[in-house]
Amino acid sequence: MRAAEEKLFSTGVDSFKLMQQAGNAVAEFVHANWPEGRIQVLCGPGGNGGDGFVAAAALAKLWRDVDVYCLVPAEKLEGDSAKAAAEWGDEIKPLEAALDAPHDIVLDALFGGGLSRPLEGAAEKLAARGGRVISIDVPSGIHGELAKPLGACFRAEGTITFAALRPAHVLMPSAAYCGGVFVADIGVPVQTSLLENSPLLWGRRLPQPGQGSHKHARGHLAVVSGNIISTGAARLAGRAGLRAGAGLVTMLSPPDAIAVNASHLTAVMLKEVADAEQLRAAIESASVVILGPAAGINTSTRENVECLLSSNCRAVLDADALTVFSDDPGAFFKQLRPDDLITPHIGEFNRLFGDLLETEPNKVEATRKAAQLAGCVVLLKGPDTVIARPDGPAIVNTHATRWLATAGSGDVLAGIAGGLIAQGVDTFTAAAMASWLHGEAGRRIGAGLIAEDLEAELPDILSSLHGEHL
Numbered sequence: 001m002r003a004a005e006e007k008l009f010s011t012g013v014d015s016f017k018l019m020q021q022a023g024n025a026v027a028e029f030v031h032a033n034w035p036e037g038r039i040q041v042l043c044g045p046g047g048n049g050g051d052g053f054v055a056a057a058a059l060a061k062l063w064r065d066v067d068v069y070c071l072v073p074a075e076k077l078e079g080d081s082a083k084a085a086a087e088w089g090d091e092i093k094p095l096e097a098a099l100d101a102p103h104d105i106v107l108d109a110l111f112g113g114g115l116s117r118p119l120e121g122a123a124e125k126l127a128a129r130g131g132r133v134i135s136i137d138v139p140s141g142i143h144g145e146l147a148k149p150l151g152a153c154f155r156a157e158g159t160i161t162f163a164a165l166r167p168a169h170v171l172m173p174s175a176a177y178c179g180g181v182f183v184a185d186i187g188v189p190v191q192t193s194l195l196e197n198s199p200l201l202w203g204r205r206l207p208q209p210g211q212g213s214h215k216h217a218r219g220h221l222a223v224v225s226g227n228i229i230s231t232g233a234a235r236l237a238g239r240a241g242l243r244a245g246a247g248l249v250t251m252l253s254p255p256d257a258i259a260v261n262a263s264h265l266t267a268v269m270l271k272e273v274a275d276a277e278q279l280r281a282a283i284e285s286a287s288v289v290i291l292g293p294a295a296g297i298n299t300s301t302r303e304n305v306e307c308l309l310s311s312n313c314r315a316v317l318d319a320d321a322l323t324v325f326s327d328d329p330g331a332f333f334k335q336l337r338p339d340d341l342i343t344p345h346i347g348e349f350n351r352l353f354g355d356l357l358e359t360e361p362n363k364v365e366a367t368r369k370a371a372q373l374a375g376c377v378v379l380l381k382g383p384d385t386v387i388a389r390p391d392g393p394a395i396v397n398t399h400a401t402r403w404l405a406t407a408g409s410g411d412v413l414a415g416i417a418g419g420l421i422a423q424g425v426d427t428f429t430a431a432a433m434a435s436w437l438h439g440e441a442g443r444r445i446g447a448g449l450i451a452e453d454l455e456a457e458l459p460d461i462l463s464s465l466h467g468e469h470l
């Protein structure tokens with residue numbers, strides 16, 4: 001966003017005009033969504049405060065009852081912010097006076113992209129006061145790039161930002177402070193490579209069989225099972241893949257687990273696979289293979305992964321298939337291909353990518369860097385799942401529920417992704433679809449959710465998406 005603005009200013013675009021557009025958009029947003037009540041506008045010393053002054057003037061023109069407060073005396077304001085304060089043209093009270101002043105709504109225009117340190121003094125007290133807050137750009141106290149509060153922080157009912165979403169609007173913990181986020185177009189051309197996951201992005205591309213279709217035309221997914229006491233995870237993935245629409249799903253089972261798998265499988269087919277050599281032959285007719293859920297942290301899992309990555313099948317690698325490379329991630333990255341998907345949780349991510357989550361400014365950048373290093377699509381699981389492609393685009397999935405934090409939930413996610421990839425969906429889109437569908441299934445179930453419940457929600461969800469988008 002900043003880069004886009006700088007490029008725009010170098011072409012001679014008037015920055016004050018941009019501020020006016022931003023401030024007017026704020027006033028419209030506030031008036032449309034909070035149509036009643038006395039508004040306390042809290043302005044800071046920079047551009048965010050400038051937006052606040054413009055918004056205050058526009059709200060007053062709409063006959064709203066507005067009081068304006070500023071962190072610094074008006075005569076100390078400079079540049080566009082000083083011009084904006086002049087546009088307001090009425091009384092500007094010191095920020096401390098806002099603490100006890102009567103009001104219904106707070107318009108928080110203290111700090112946006114320029115916050116450099118924790119809030120202090122009256123700003124800190126106002127953040128702690130609570131109440132109904134609408135924030136401009138980001139809730140003051142949030143560091144936009146780090147996507148977290150630096151200290152005390154406003155908690156908004158709604159946030160209006162400009163041109164494009166930024167990590168702070170979708171990543172935890174900052175997203176929880178933003179409330180509903182509205183992105184206003186103020187004429188800044190942006191090539192955003194960060195999107196929030198939604199069926200609006202991919203609804204029309206959800207695969208569905210044509211009239212004359214048959215099971216072989218709907219893709220073949222294979223899932224590698226763990227040993228006799230660890231078979232459930234692969235079955236969760238396999239059934240989810242079938243529900244997601246794969247025409248055929250085959251469970252590839254070690255010999256000791258054949259009887260257990262056979263007694264639990266119906267529509268999912270079963271094949272015995274004793275070692276990597278047999279795996280190679282078994283996956284010849286599959287288009288994608290899921291490997292890792294309860295596979296075991298051992299040499300045989302590592303050999304299976306290496307065999308899979310040298311085949312023509314796309315790979316969805318999770319859990320133990322990732323952990324077996326903790327001692328030599330570089331060797332793993334060399335074998336991964338751009339259409340493969342790895343789905344680590346934070347622990348697995350750290351084992352493969354070291355301290356990226358500390359050294360990169362936020363989770364989006366860390367996942368992007370990871371995708372670049374690994375050379376494949378990376379889905380980093382969490383309440384704010386990030387999906388990144390090696391060439392830069394990233395999607396954040398906030399459509400989830402805390403009830404999904406349960407054993408086996410990730411196996412189902414891998415299964416849905418595998419089922420979609422089997423049907424020909426590109427890996428990045430399939431990962432986005434899968435995390436949304438998984439989140440929606442979790443939301444529909446809610447409290448008491450266990451991983452076994454998730455796949456049964458998919459038919460309803462998929463049917464309504466097909467009805468709505470196709």
Ligand SMILES: NC(=O)C1=CN([C@@H]2O[C@H](COP(=O)(O)OP(=O)(O)OC[C@H]3O[C@@H](n4cnc5c(N)ncnc54)[C@H](OP(=O)(O)O)[C@@H]3O)[C@@H](O)[C@H]2O)[C@@H](O)CC1
Pocket residue numbers: 005015018019020022023044045046047048049050051110111112113114115116117118119120136137138162
């Ligand atoms: N660019 C554009 O064209 C457009 C930008 N727009 C708007 O501008 C906003 C960005 O403006 P901005 O860069 O001036 O940053 P902003 O956050 O307002 O203030 C920085 C000032 O605050 C100060 N300061 C920082 N932390 C502090 C603290 N804890 N306590 C006290 N002071 C503190 C800091 O001081 P310093 O760190 O330099 O000491 C500096 O003086 C952006 O979020 C959007 O709303 C829109 O109009 C669209 C067009």
Ligand SMILES: [K+]
Pocket residue numbers: 048108109110111112135136137138139140
């Ligand atoms: K703000």
